[in-house]
Amino acid sequence: MDIFIADFYCHQARLVIEVDGKIHESQKEYDRGRSVELERFYIQVIRFSNQEVENNIDNVIEKINTAIINRLKSPPWGI
Template sequence: MQRTDLPDMFFGAKRAIFQNACELLKDMTAAENVLWERLNKSQLGVRFKAQHPIDIFIVDFYCHKYKLVVEVDGEIHLSQKEYDEGRTAELERFGITVIRFTNEEVLNDIDKVVEEIKEYLSK
């Protein structure tokens, strides 16, 4: 079975999206790496996947059990708010919740970021 045969987890993502996700996984930002160190290996009691394909998008981190996307936004996101809002709306169409943190939040107060993610998971 191919990954794209699992629409409930990948929502029809095509092969090219998976290939792009693999490249992004190798080249995560410093903030993404810091957060990944706290999310991987089910440290919060659930599995997160880094650089996860969903439809035409690649999200920073995804927890399928809770249909939760965690995005880490760098400076470029300051100039693409409309795009990010549209992307979030598309992901919400699949019943996915998106929460966002800035690079600064992750790099300067990772414990607070992790606590906010835990709070969401406990709802």
């Protein structure tokens, strides 16, 4: 496994949150591969664009909260 630096990580939910700028438009395949690698360790990656965060933060927060609740309610890694 490569070493990855996540924008945000919630260990309890094993959830990575990425906020993607324009650079990610040219590295979609790399980002997909990175997500697949992290999923091997039951880590889910959710992505938001800079524009989503800047223009619709309430929706971003709602999606993050939903992801955390769902993962804690039914963790894919077992308890």
